[in-house]
Amino acid sequence: MTTPWWRSSVGYEVYLRSFADGDGDGVGDLRGLRDRLDHLAWLGVDVAWVTPFYPSPMRDHGYDVADYCDVEPVFGTLADVDAVVARCHELGMRLVIDLVPNHTSSDHRWFQEARSSRDNAFRDYYIWRDPADDGGPPNNWVSNFGGPAWTLDERTGQYWLHLFLPEQPDLNWENPSVADEFDAILRFWLDRGVDGFRIDVAHALVKHPDLPDNPPAEAGSRWALMDEAAALERLYDVDQPGVLDIYRRWRKVVEPYAGLLLGEVYLLDIDRLAAYVRDQDGLHLSFWFKPLYVQWDPAAIRDVLAHAAAAAPDGLAWVQSSHDRSRAVTRFGGGERGRARALVFATLLMGLPGVPFVYQGEELGLEDGRVPVELAQDPVALRGGPTAKSRDGCRTPMLWEPGEGYGFGSTTPWLPFGDRSDADTVAVQRDDPDSMVHRYRALVRLRRERTDLHDAPLEWLHEEGPVVAYRRGGTLVAANCGEQRHSAPLPAGTWEAAFCTDRQSEGRSHVRELALAPTEAMILVAAETTARRG
Ligand code: NOJ
Numbered sequence: 001m002t003t004p005w006w007r008s009s010v011g012y013e014v015y016l017r018s019f020a021d022g023d024g025d026g027v028g029d030l031r032g033l034r035d036r037l038d039h040l041a042w043l044g045v046d047v048a049w050v051t052p053f054y055p056s057p058m059r060d061h062g063y064d065v066a067d068y069c070d071v072e073p074v075f076g077t078l079a080d081v082d083a084v085v086a087r088c089h090e091l092g093m094r095l096v097i098d099l100v101p102n103h104t105s106s107d108h109r110w111f112q113e114a115r116s117s118r119d120n121a122f123r124d125y126y127i128w129r130d131p132a133d134d135g136g137p138p139n140n141w142v143s144n145f146g147g148p149a150w151t152l153d154e155r156t157g158q159y160w161l162h163l164f165l166p167e168q169p170d171l172n173w174e175n176p177s178v179a180d181e182f183d184a185i186l187r188f189w190l191d192r193g194v195d196g197f198r199i200d201v202a203h204a205l206v207k208h209p210d211l212p213d214n215p216p217a218e219a220g221s222r223w224a225l226m227d228e229a230a231a232l233e234r235l236y237d238v239d240q241p242g243v244l245d246i247y248r249r250w251r252k253v254v255e256p257y258a259g260l261l262l263g264e265v266y267l268l269d270i271d272r273l274a275a276y277v278r279d280q281d282g283l284h285l286s287f288w289f290k291p292l293y294v295q296w297d298p299a300a301i302r303d304v305l306a307h308a309a310a311a312a313p314d315g316l317a318w319v320q321s322s323h324d325r326s327r328a329v330t331r332f333g334g335g336e337r338g339r340a341r342a343l344v345f346a347t348l349l350m351g352l353p354g355v356p357f358v359y360q361g362e363e364l365g366l367e368d369g370r371v372p373v374e375l376a377q378d379p380v381a382l383r384g385g386p387t388a389k390s391r392d393g394c395r396t397p398m399l400w401e402p403g404e405g406y407g408f409g410s411t412t413p414w415l416p417f418g419d420r421s422d423a424d425t426v427a428v429q430r431d432d433p434d435s436m437v438h439r440y441r442a443l444v445r446l447r448r449e450r451t452d453l454h455d456a457p458l459e460w461l462h463e464e465g466p467v468v469a470y471r472r473g474g475t476l477v478a479a480n481c482g483e484q485r486h487s488a489p490l491p492a493g494t495w496e497a498a499f500c501t502d503r504q505s506e507g508r509s510h511v512r513e514l515a516l517a518p519t520e521a522m523i524l525v526a527a528e529t530t531a532r533r534g
Helices: 030-043 078-090 109-114 176-191 243-257 270-274 298-311 335-350 379-387 426-430 436-449 527-533
Strands: 011-014 047-050 094-099 150-153 158-161 196-199 260-263 285-288 316-318 355-359 458-460 467-472 475-480 486-500 509-516 520-526
Touching (some): 030 047, 030 078, 030 436, 094 176, 094 260, 196 243, 243 260, 270 285, 298 335, 298 467, 335 355, 426 436, 467 486, 475 486, 475 509
Parallel strands (some): 260 285
Antiparallel strands (some): 150 158, 458 467, 486 509
16 A cells, blocks of 8 residues: 555645635635645645635535535636646645535525425435424434524424534435435546545534434533533434444545545544544544643643544644634733744644644734624624634634735725734745744644654653653654743754754754753754754
């Protein structure tokens, strides 16, 4: 077997609506993306994941798909997708697109047909049930976006299931026609040259056939976006037997194209998540989201990384930010402190087996943008009220150049920039060798060049203390996640600092021990391997 292309890759998430507006309507689009791909190439990333661009009524900003084989005009055309694919390939990058197989938009032709009558040929594409005896929903499941997971269709007298908005009806994956449809959808995009798929809510496609009530959660789950969703244990609506068979089938479809299947498996129990990638016969990779919930505490950080890396070797995509959660800089305390911690965390992720992903703007050290309530766009914010964890703040537009509009586009963007300054832009940071964007670039490049970081075994170095460190062959990653300066022992030999969060410390040699300032991280290279590997 040849080594898959993603083994040595660094990924980058493009949240399309907020990346670059090519046609001046305030919404990021494919033309804008194409013209800004050079930034990704300059940064050194290998694979771009772009969020959904399909026709959609945008109730959930594109995660409500009305046609899987076309493009929403606000984002461009099929020809624009081709142009993005071509430009990516020209720049030596790959393109992964977002696939949303758990649910469609209620505007999708399948759902329009399905709800027209109980005996319509598409009825069984979705999950319908009679009302409970009291006329209420068939069970107690709740939507991730608040309220019951069921909505009554007055005309046909049955409820449809939706784990998200009522306008995002869940597909019925027990129906073989649904599986056939998706085989064709995968091929449609692979034939156009895309290199793989990020699979939305990949753990939820199969539901328990009896649809039993979910039991109350013992200790409310702190990762749910809404309080109601946090109150139930997700025992029967996600992570059901059979879901992996879908990816086993897809694997056969993508393999002739060397296509990547990257799941959004939103399970924070690594042992359950690992089942999706362990045998490498279904998904190639899954995102691991628990780092998005970790406190700034060395033991917690070591645990969330080490445990996962051991449970799912080579099968994880590592992130510390995304379009669904508060940005790492904000979570880690904001300001300079938050920025320093986020860079340390990025350093730790960059050396692990699997694929690290950077979320757009992370490389600029952005915190969440401030979005006034009256400008809220996220359905979570609109429906959830003050306790909901709005996703608008992490979705504010990219900052390319100084000055009005920040080079994003020529008109007021769909979300405000959120209190930014010229120093936050790509252009200003590119002129400053000490800036965050240069630190990220150095990190990404090192990840690419050090083959140890693609294939050498992973060995954790200290079981306790403020320094979180691991070694992969002749490369060592160490981070002081404590509040004091600390010296940690080094393995035998001379170690040269090839990357430091503080650029001034790069190039120095260390023997026997490594002294790290608080919130400082380094990637060190064994001196003899420097000579051997060049
Ligand atoms: C996960 C996506 O990342 C999120 O943005 C979306 O709202 C849900 N899945 C529903 O599709």
